[in-house]
Amino acid sequence: MFCELWVKLLEAKGKEPFYFKSYDRVIGVAHDVKELASEMERLAKEDPAALEYHLREGHITAWLSYIGETRLAESLRGISDPREAVSRVKAFLSSGGQAPSGEGGGAGPEARGLQAVWGLGPAARDLRRRVARVSQHK
Numbered sequence: 001m002f003c004e005l006w007v008k009l010l011e012a013k014g015k016e017p018f019y020f021k022s023y024d025r026v027i028g029v030a031h032d033v034k035e036l037a038s039e040m041e042r043l044a045k046e047d048p049a050a051l052e053y054h055l056r057e058g059h060i061t062a063w064l065s066y067i068g069e070t071r072l073a074e075s076l077r078g079i080s081d082p083r084e085a086v087s088r089v090k091a092f093l094s095s096g097g098q099a100p101s102g103e104g105g106g107a108g109p110e111a112r113g114l115q116a117v118w119g120l121g122p123a124a125r126d127l128r129r130r131v132a133r134v135s136q137h138k
Helices: 002-013 033-046 048-056 059-066 070-076 082-094 121-136
Strands: 018-022 025-030
Touching: 018 033, 018 048, 018 059, 025 033, 033 048, 033 059, 033 082, 048 059, 048 082, 059 070, 070 082
Parallel strands: none
Antiparallel strands: 018 025
C-alpha cells in the first residue's frame, strides 16, 4: 500500500535529474541514461575524482534505481573506476537497455521499498515531508 502510494506520488511529481557535484558546485546534470553516459564520459576526462566519488558512494546506482534502471544500477554496483563505469553504461545503451552479459538483475524499487529514492533531491525531501504529515494524521 505505502509503496503504491509512493510510486504514484513520484510519477506525479516527476523524476529528479542526477546532479554531479564537486563540493558545492554542480558540474554536470543528467536527466536520463543517455545524458548520464555523456556526462560520465566528459567527467572521466575533466574531473575523474568527482566521478569516482559519486560511483564509490553509490549515488549513481541509487539514482539509476530511482529512475527504474535497476539492471544498469546493479551492473555498476561496486564499480569505482570511471573508465569501467563509462564502458558499462555505453554497453547498456548499445545493447538496447540490457545490462552487460552476466550482470544486472536484482530486485526492483518496489521490492526494496524504494530505499534508493528516499534521500534524493528536493522532490524526495518534499515527498518525505508529505508522507510524514499523512502518517501523523492516521
